[in-house]
Amino acid sequence: MAIASINPATGETLKIFEPLNDSEIAAKLDLAGRVFPNYRKTSFSERSQWLKQAATILQQEKADFAKTMTLEMGKPYKAAIAEVEKCALVCNYYAEYAPSFLADVDVKTDASHSFVRYQPLGAILAVMPWNFPFWQVFRFAAPALMAGNVGLLKHASNVPQCALAIEDILHRAGFPQGAFQTLLIGAAQVADLMADDRVKAATLTGSEPAGASLAAAAGKQLKKTVLELGGSDPFIVLPSADIETAVVAATTARMLNNGQSCIAAKRFIIAEAIADKFEKLLLDKFLALKVGDPMQPDIDLGPLATSDILQDLHQQVQSAVNSGGKVLTGGKPLSDGPGNFYPPTIITDIPLDKPIAQEEFFGPVALLFRVPDIDAAIELANATPFGLGASAWTTNNQECDRLTTEIEAGAVFINSMVKSDPRLPFGGIKRSGYGRELSIQGIHEFVNVKTVWVK
Structure with missing residues (x-):
């Protein structure tokens, strides 16, 4: 089934995309699997430089990105401009603070040296909604990439042009090819992605049914999820x-x-x-x-x-x-x-x-x-x-x-x-989901919190 970009203000079909087939999905997973071992070894200074460059691109081209958002999902153009600016803000925030958020933490014990070390997990799947088509993605991507993870984006099917634009921004900013990839696929394919060994964890922002479905698929594979769902x-x-x-x-x-x-x-x-x-x-x-x-x-x-x-x-x-x-x-x-x-x-x-x-x-x-x-x-x-x-x-x-x-x-x-x-953790309780995004708590969601004991 084709993925269509439709202007909700007029009903006009803007562009139609063919979803990825099985072999194309496999190729993207292969690329993520190949790039991660090298990407995780890049320095914080390199990642920070790339993320700051992404912020610069967002600011310099915010008019174009805002127009894409408004045409695809209908938010007022002035609100779309503000959303792009907020994405630049979160990129600069994690570029500055991620190194300290992920620094080793010494713990005094009877060992000669004991400490906690934060290390990346691998490819993280992000299932994102249409309502804030740039912000929701960047508030995941900025901490995930700074932590040394690689990202796979399954965006909402009504904002494909936004999804592709975000991948392009991060590649132009300097992140290695394959460090962040957009997957133009339908929701029915998410469970298969969760079953793939190369996908290590997932985050979803969306409806209760979508969150429950992802959590069930991840639970079968014993993979961590963060869910930000509805609210009243x-x-x-x-x-x-x-x-x-x-x-x-x-x-x-x-x-x-x-x-x-x-x-x-x-x-x-x-x-x-x-x-x-x-x-x-x-x-x-x-x-x-x-x-x-x-x-x-x-x-x-x-x-x-x-x-x-x-x-x-x-x-x-x-x-x-x-x-x-x-x-x-x-x-x-x-x-x-x-x-x-x-x-x-x-x-x-x-x-x-x-x-x-x-x-x-x-x-x-x-x-x-x-x-x-x-x-x-x-x-x-x-x-x-x-x-x-x-x-x-x-x-x-x-x-x-x-x-x-x-x-x-x-x-x-x-x-x-x-x-x-970006400075405060964001997330809910009850049926609004679990886990946190943003701040130090958000970047710690998708890392291995490793205990190290030396004697």
Whole structure:
């Protein structure tokens, strides 16, 4: 089955690629297997130089890369520019800090000398999503390559041009041929890759079913995985908060990437005492958002990435309404032209005992809940199978301590929207996955943590 690049704003087919056949896949695995023994012996200074050069290429050609992202998956062009810049940031970060993150660590024992040494594993398979088609890959590739591993990228099938561009960037930066390869293949071939002895571990960012499938395939081979899956992130606002600032952040956090972000705020949990004011301000912000061609600089919201995503989102909205929810704005696809456009939508009054209240809405839909106090806010925040991120707004120190301690998530941001930062570990708990990316914890996921004892 062909791999197609389709513009979600127009429905136009941009380019079609033939997926790799079995012999082509085998050749790429052979190349990865051949290059690793030599690549692992390259110095940190060489790898750092190549990674810094990748950052330079990203910065110099960001307009072209951003255009490719916008045309393939529909994110606003200005957001795509920011994504390329963030990729350059993570490259420079690991170029600078990886040598210290991976330095031998002396441990005092009764040996003459004992220490921990970090060594690469080999070829790491990255199964990556379409929503941040450059950032998701570079936040894996930068630490993996600096650790001495080689990378195999199975990108989402709707962003093949992004996948090929990333491979080209890293090769032009100086990394040896075969150190990072894009595999244009379908999801059905991932299990066979995991069964190949040359693939040593895998990371996946994507849906729960995709994560479970990869974990099962890896488990049969006793290979490590890191999974970053979905989220139904709460956004809690308590009476002491700066409501106007919180509403601005809430709008940005919900509409990030056209609402298609695992860490986007999705469930807005508002204290009853301020709920009327918050709801009115949020509605005003949503009504002011401009929807349209994501290549235009004044557009706030572009199309959803595929027609299937559009249909799935609308089915969820209908389910919320059928469960008792009330639509304040939006609520159905825009039908006055081509493309996968869904308007900014707010739904209130969904009964808490309905399953739809716990689901992840992957699009520009905000679910608004009212609670009497902080106890109910924390209980509702945790009443979901997910545990990726959470944002909470308060100026009360005691409330801050409770929120950071009691919310079940991989990250809690107080008086700020949730975001990823190369300096901080990123990942979730519960059905949002396991393991961490970024920071020192991320680079340690795919290394052999070797104990050395000398006497």
